[in-house]
Amino acid sequence: MAEHESPARQAAEANQALAVAGHADMVWGHATVRDPEGRGVWMKAAGWAFEEVTDERVLLVSPDGDVLAGEGNRHFEYPIHTEIMAARPDVGAVVHSHATGAVAFASLDVPLRAVSHDAVSFLDPDVPRFTLTSNLITDAKLGAALAEALGDAAGVLIPGHGLVTVGENAAAAVMRAVLLNRACHTQLQAIQAGGPAVWTCEEEARAKRETVVTPAFLAAGYDYLVRRARAGQFPITGI
Numbered sequence: 030m031a032e033h034e035s036p037a038r039q040a041a042e043a044n045q046a047l048a049v050a051g052h053a054d055m056v057w058g059h060a061t062v063r064d065p066e067g068r069g070v071w072m073k074a075a076g077w078a079f080e081e082v083t084d085e086r087v088l089l090v091s092p093d094g095d096v097l098a099g100e101g102n103r104h105f106e107y108p109i110h111t112e113i114m115a116a117r118p119d120v121g122a123v124v125h126s127h128a129t130g131a132v133a134f135a136s137l138d139v140p141l142r143a144v145s146h147d148a149v150s151f152l153d154p155d156v157p158r159f160t161l162t163s164n165l166i167t168d169a170k171l172g173a174a175l176a177e178a179l180g181d182a183a184g185v186l187i188p189g190h191g192l193v194t195v196g197e198n199a200a201a202a203v204m205r206a207v208l209l210n211r212a213c214h215t216q217l218q219a220i221q222a223g224g225p226a227v228w229t230c231e232e233e234a235r236a237k238r239e240t241v242v243t244p245a246f247l248a249a250g251y252d253y254l255v256r257r258a259r260a261g262q263f264p265i266t267g268i
């Protein structure tokens with residue numbers, strides 16, 4: 030959303046957009062925005078679901094895990110965000126969710142295919158997998174290892190745990206989480222039906238990264254999710 034808004038507002042909207050997109054895992058998972066003054070990341074406080082995150086429920090967390098602003102407890106997995114941002118100066122926002130499509134797909138240990146547009150940002154090379162642990166990423170060493178697995182990619186799957194996506198802003202990071210999870214989900218559907226037999230080749234997928242998954246595309250999709258959030262239109266998660 031608009032980058033002139035405060036980082037706390039941007040972070041709150043990013044979390045709410047993830048709720049609209051069905052990434053809820055009760056109160057777990059988080060989207061963060063880099064602090065423009067270099068103090069750390071703006072991250073939702075622990076104990077709130079994505080759709081419950083307001084500006085007042087966002088904390089400024091330092092790379093050492095200190096809460097520098099805001100009220101509430103920080104999530105244990107803050108190093109996912111701080112270590113990726115340390116390793117990737119181009120990244121302004123990070124998403125970590127336990128979206129079920131990504132988790133189920135990662136368990137198959139098969140390459141991601143461009144069954145639809147959704148996968149084209151995560152191919153050539155195949156979306157990386159972080160396999161050092163599926164446990165919580167609670168210290169800088171594990172966070173740095175995750176950042177290394179991510180490399181220059183737009184996202185990484187963590188088998189047995191979830192996904193992480195990045196972007197220059199909240200719109201890009203959130204939309205990539207939405208696209209990656211949906212790509213996984215769509216391929217799972219194809220596999221269940223006995224396929225996939227055909228998919229977009231890597232050359233055409235590269236071209237689609239320029240024609241389909243543009244910054245304007247990411248912004249338009251994200252703005253839609255934020256509009257839905259502002260209208261309180263969150264999906265029933267079946268919890």
Ligand SMILES: [Zn+2]
Pocket residue numbers: 058106125126127190191
């Ligand atoms: Zn997690």
